[in-house]
Amino acid sequence: MAKFKHFLVAAPYYLWIGLFVILPIGLIFIYSFHDLNGHFTLNNYLNFFKNQTYLLMAFNSLCFAIIITFISLIVAYPIAWIISKFQNSRDFLILLVIMPMWINLLLKTYAFIGIFSRNGTLNNLLASLGLGRHQFLFTDIAFILVAVYDQLPFMILPIYNSVITINHSLINASFDLGASKTQTFWRIIVPLTLPGIKSGVQAIFIPSLSLFMITRLIGGNRVITLGTAIEEHFLSTMNWGMGSTIGVILIIAMILIMLLTKESK
Amino acid sequence: MKKLGSALLGIIVLCGLLFLFNFNLNRNTSGAREKEKVLNIFNWGDYIDPSLVKKFERQSGYRVTIQTFDSNESMIEKIRQGGTTYDLTMPSEYMVEKMRKMNLLKPIDHRKIKNLNQIDPLFLNQSFDPKNRYSLPYFWGTLGIIYNDKFIKPNTIKHWKDLWSSKYKNAILLIDSVRDVFAISLISQNQSINTTNLNILHQAKEKLVKLTPNIKAIVADEIKMYMEQEEGYLAVDWSGEAAEMISVNPHLHYFVPEEGSNLWIDSFVIPRTAKHFDAIYKFLNFMSEPENAAQNAKYVGYSTPNRGAKKILPPKIVQQRAFYPSDQTMNHLATYRDLGAKVVEEYNDLYLEFKMARQ
Secondary structure, three states: OHHHHHHHHHHHHHHHHHHHHHHHHHHHHHHOOEOOOOOEOOHHHHHHHHOHHHHHHHHHHHHHHHHHHHHHHHHHHHHHHHHHHOOOOHHHHHHHHHHHHHOOHHHHHHHHHHHHOOOOHHHHHHHHOOOOOOOOOOOHHHHHHHHHHHHHHHHHHHHHHHHHOOOHHHHHHHHHOOOOHHHHHHHHHHHHHHHHHHHHHHHHHHHHHOOOHHHHHOOOOOOOOHHHHHHHHHHOOOOHHHHHHHHHHHHHHHHHHHHHOOOOO | OHHHHHHHHHHHHHHHHHHHHHHHHHHHHHHHHHHOOEEEEEEEOOOOOHHHHHHHHHHHOOEEEEEEEOOHHHHHHHHHOOOOOOOEEOOEHHHHHHHHHOOOEEOOOHHHOOOHHHEOHHHOOOOOOHHHOOEEEEEEEEEEEEEEOOOOOOOOOOOHHHHHOHHHOOOEEEEOOHHHHHHHHHHHOOOOOOOOOHHHHHHHHHHHHHHHHHEEEEEOOHHHHHHHOOOOOEEEEEHHHHHHHHHHOOOEEEEOOOOOEEEEEEEEEEEOOOOOHHHHHHHHHHHHOHHHHHHHHHHHOOEOOEHHHHHHOOHHHHOOOOOOOOHHHHHHEEOOOOOOHHHHHHHHHHHHHHHHOOO
């Protein structure tokens, strides 16, 4: 009876997971084994690994994801650290970090078009300083910048959470025992915030692999990631099988990364 | 907690009431559907003059409902799955061919069309629908080049091959559409835009890769914004889009290279699920009356296939070579054919390879 009650309480959860997580992943998996005519085939996977285009695309996506994650980490770590130093106003500062997340990504991206374009804010500023106008839109740098901007809160928040739980007596002890500032940072602080770094990396790396809207709006489709390919296969070429195959490969990559960054206990 | 509970209950009750209301509303209209005179149109967004629809409703007593789609693919998907009651829709030519082959269309009874002779024969009896058994041209347009005369002097670019000139490094905004991008390359090599020869296709891709240093971006609707704001000064896009850009920025000019280009024709077709045939033919006749076709062309901005309408339209519109090209250019235009899944896949793969090429 108690067990039944337990089940009843958890039923919405199971229903949710079943309908919106298991079922879609299952469908993607099934689709990935079908060709354009709906016949069973392994060709999609063979295609992915035989076709240089997809491997190159995967490599490209990987490079961009690593760069985006790395830059986010370097920017986010000091920010999280500094915010944690403000005893009284840190809740407010974290709110400022969270606030942009409430705005739709599409709107934020369009705002960047306004900033980067030839007659945009940035170029107007440069021109008024006598530095001339430059092409920013549709460059790799603009793409990386917007992607980092978009993902930054997901890096700051977990790192901030682990920074505020650091017991300061540990840091004091490190200094008392004669460790230098660098030694303390690498040997004490970094290991203590490692869980935060790991979840930040997880939260950014995977979505970065499959970014697609920013690649088009800011990258002008000059930056092609696996996400772009999925979008194209589902929306314009209607080759759902191939799109699903790329999806499955991304899911597998995600599981691998989760395993690699798992807490070792 | 108690407050939260009652608020939640309130929301649930409200949802239930709205649902009931909606259900009732639907029942009323669907009940009325059999008795009342209606016409259900499935159209591209903003692709018909709303005041014409009102006029038709007044004249005929039919109630017109319009639902919109944004791509041929999403349109066919909806009709293929059934459960829709659309009486008329306006796909592009290659999609007419595909729908025809998939038995999704009902033939059009030419005896019931009064103004068939108003349609320019140039747009009739095309290979995508021989003898127009299933389709009736609605609007047409071309693929062409748009440039800004502040940056490029008129007549410096005349042919597709001029796009490859090293003068235009990192300058071209390209429409993100497989067939159109390949058309540029194929025409510049004197090949058919409907080629199924894989060797020729691979050559076309190689040639496109050589274009990459000149390509600024491969985008879609955004081209309009970028050209209007002069973020870019050279683009490849469709005539209708060009007309909109030019109306905003008079420095922009559109032309169709005379050696050839794509001619696209959006046509009226009757989906298999259509029910209100009386209304359909009344509407088709209404829309092909020169006066109405002219008004619609003025509103939408695309080129009309209706000869009578062309006579009524102000000369300022009809004499624009960009939107009503000379007969010589018209003879070099070709429509896209549905090439079958296998070749389409090849196009798509090569297109992706082309996009992957870095400068």
